[in-house]
Amino acid sequence: MPPYKCSTLAVHAGQYPDPQTGAVNVPIYLTSTFELTGIGTDRGWDYSRAGNPTRDRLEEALKALEGGYSAHAFASGMAAISALVAMLHTGDHVVCSLDVYAGTVRLFEEIVKGYGIQIDYVDTSNLKAVEAAMRPNTKLVHIETPSNPLMVLTDIAAVAKIVHAHGAELSVDNTFMSPVLQSPLELGADIVVYSTTKYMNGHSDGIGGAVIGSKPEHKERFLMVQKAAGGIMSPFECFLVLRGLRTLPLRIRQHEENGRAVAAYLQTHPKVSKLAYPGLKTHPQYELALRQQKGFGSMMSFELKSRDEAARFLAALKIFTNAESLGGVESLAAHSATTTHASVSAEMRAAMGINEGRVRLSVGIEDKEDLIADLDQALAAV
Numbered sequence: 083m084p085p086y087k088c089s090t091l092a093v094h095a096g097q098y099p100d101p102q103t104g105a106v107n108v109p110i111y112l113t114s115t116f117e118l119t120g121i122g123t124d125r126g127w128d129y130s131r132a133g134n135p136t137r138d139r140l141e142e143a144l145k146a147l148e149g150g151y152s153a154h155a156f157a158s159g160m161a162a163i164s165a166l167v168a169m170l171h172t173g174d175h176v177v178c179s180l181d182v183y184a185g186t187v188r189l190f191e192e193i194v195k196g197y198g199i200q201i202d203y204v205d206t207s208n209l210k211a212v213e214a215a216m217r218p219n220t221k222l223v224h225i226e227t228p229s230n231p232l233m234v235l236t237d238i239a240a241v242a243k244i245v246h247a248h249g250a251e252l253s254v255d256n257t258f259m260s261p262v263l264q265s266p267l268e269l270g271a272d273i274v275v276y277s278t279t280k281y282m283n284g285h286s287d288g289i290g291g292a293v294i295g296s297k298p299e300h301k302e303r304f305l306m307v308q309k310a311a312g313g314i315m316s317p318f319e320c321f322l323v324l325r326g327l328r329t330l331p332l333r334i335r336q337h338e339e340n341g342r343a344v345a346a347y348l349q350t351h352p353k354v355s356k357l358a359y360p361g362l363k364t365h366p367q368y369e370l371a372l373r374q375q376k377g378f379g380s381m382m383s384f385e386l387k388s389r390d391e392a393a394r395f396l397a398a399l400k401i402f403t404n405a406e407s408l409g410g411v412e413s414l415a416a417h418s419a420t421t422t423h424a425s426v427s428a429e430m431r432a433a434m435g436i437n438e439g440r441v442r443l444s445v446g447i448e449d450k451e452d453l454i455a456d457l458d459q460a461l462a463a464v
């Protein structure tokens with residue numbers, strides 16, 4: 083495709099009329115197998131674990147939106163992160179952001195370490211800590227920026243320089259931002275991963291993930307992981323993500339507008355403390371957010387005084403739903419310690435700075451005045 087801008091790519095990349103029928107929407111190829119044209123010959127597909135035409139279209143769209151060499155769709159964000167670490171071998175070392183999605187920590191601790199891969203968690207917003215953590219056998223540095231739920235930023239370009247100087251690769255979980263708000267590959271990262279369950283699908287009606295690589299060897303490796311390990315996205319889910327992508331830039335604009343308004347409201351509320359949102363001038367990395375991101379998004383978190391206060395707040399909400407996950411059109415609120423970070427030990431949560439009163443918001447695309455009124459009445463009930 084010519085170098086179209088993001089909103090054009092979101093509608094058209096991978097989403098062109100079906101050559102056979104002219105259908106303007108990508109057909110859902112619900113087939114496990116394909117007729118072969120002879121012995122060892124086919125029309126481009128032989129079995130849907132290895133490749134499926136609907137998945138091809140989604141992967142084409144994701145590759146274009148991310149500016150990658152190839153994209154690969156998986157059954158969930160966790161399957162995508164599993165594919166990423168499937169590139170590693172016994173004896174390899176990984177450096178991971180301390181404040182990542184707890185499911186990533188669970189995967190690393192419960193499964194990946196069992197394969198003899200060493201993992202260190204460091205505050206990757208601190209470049210000296212990243213440099214100090216690098217070892218001769220470090221193969222991968224995996225970061226999330228902004229982080230979950232404290233919205234701490236890591237300087238992708240600066241970390242990429244350190245990582246490359248040590249001969250390792252940098253992967254970025256870009257789930258909170260989407261390709262509309264942040265382009266890790268342009269900033270020097272090697273691989274991008276997504277939970278497409280969030281903003282990319284955007285409607286909270288499916289689970290999926292993706293890996294976008296920047297080099298031919300990534301394509302070879304991730305195609306092999308799809309075929310050999312089999313954690314692929316179903317054709318129907320691929321269709322849902324393709325449909326979601328068409329409105330992604332539009333949705334993100336409204337998420338962002340609402341996110342800014344909600345943060346401005348919460349910032350002055352007497353019951354709210356430690357509000358973390360990169361779009362606030364008081365955020366310690368506001369300048370980095372301006373430089374590295376194309377917007378601030380709609381994820382934020384804050385502290386109430388206790389777990390009881392958080393429980394009362396969540397129970398009183400009428401528009402926001404008390405639920406895990408993020409990035410859907412509807413606004414969600416979640417108690418971090420018992421949802422996204424329930425699988426992390428209390429000590430590690432304390433080390434991360436996630437206390438019992440912390441609540442995370444995923445601000446949706448409803449009317450911003452209605453959202454603020456909802457938060458206001460729920461805070462009054464605390």
Ligand SMILES: Cc1ncc(COP(=O)(O)O)c(C=O)c1O
Pocket residue numbers: 158159160161183185226230255257258276277278279289290291407
């Ligand atoms: C930043 C981030 N990465 C990865 C995941 C895992 O994605 P999934 O739930 O699609 O497996 C999540 C899920 O919440 C997430 O928030």
